[in-house]
Amino acid sequence: MTKLPAASRLQAIADMLRTGEGIGIAAMAERFSVTMETVRRDLVLLEKDGLLTRVHGGAIPVSRAAPLPSRLASLSAEKAVIGKLAAQTATRDGWIFITHGSTALAVAKALNDGPAVSVMTNMPAIAEVLQSGLKHRVTLTGGEYDYANGALMGEQVLEAISECIFDTAIIAAYGVDPVHGLVESSKYLQRFKRLLFERSRRRIFVADHSKFGASGAYVSASLSDIGTIVTDEPPPARFADGFKDAGVRVVYPQKNETNNMEENTNGQ
Known part of the structure; x- marks a missing residue:
């Protein structure tokens, strides 16, 4: 996949999370042709925006970590x-x-x-x-x-x-x-x-x-x-x-x- 600008990559990750799926750091690094450290920084930014919850090896949508109700x-x-x-x-x-x-x-x-x-x-x-x-x-x-x-x-x-x-x-x-x-x-x-x-x-x-x-x-x-x-x-x-x-x-x-x-x- 052609390397995306940072803003486009963040948007693509956010769109994936909105489908309800979790994401893995290694898979995202390969998908976007960037380093795993770059993906980790992306996830930190998205977590600050309330779009995900980071877990070991990746992230999950906020809804998966939300209270039961x-x-x-x-x-x-x-x-x-x-x-x-x-x-x-x-x-x-x-x-x-x-x-x-x-x-x-x-x-x-x-x-x-x-x-x-x-x-x-x-x-x-x-x-x-x-x-x-x-x-x-x-x-x-x-x-x-x-x-x-x-x-x-x-x-x-x-x-x-x-x-x-x-x-x-x-x-x-x-x-x-x-x-x-x-x-x-x-x-x-x-x-x-x-x-x-x-x-x-x-x-x-x-x-x-x-x-x-x-x-x-x-x-x-x-x-x-x-x-x-x-x-x-x-x-x-x-x-x-x-x-x-x-x-x-x-x-x-x-x-x-x-x-x-x-x-x-x-x-x-």
């Missing part, structure tokens, strides 16, 4: 579609863990239209939504309440998970990297989701399209460990080969039907 309003229709598709995987009397997150909350809402299930969650709003149906059994993990995420956090959450074996874990993805797999924003969340891997027989990841390519500092699951992702539209083309080689099954709506990019569920 703000995130609930973002891509709400898309999240509702994901919730409906993911909820269809639930079986009667199943023992399910649902992580915190706006997309996970959409799954919980959709579960009220399905069979009775038992759920453990670290998100009080999910417990409230499921109890509104008056047919599900809901357990909260305990822990310290984090307003920004609308979730219970800390060692009590990990201890509660460690005592159980779940039929299914429905896990909200922070970001999906085409090479490294699922990524997280903190070491604690990496531990949290890795523990769910160990304590569940099947894992269903839910992620709207903005999560594909989003940056994160820690890897919680390699591509070969993902199994199934439920999303609202096909992932970018650069994910196709890695997903195929790793046996990742992607479920998304297409013409009122579910289209599976890859039928191999990698044993999940």
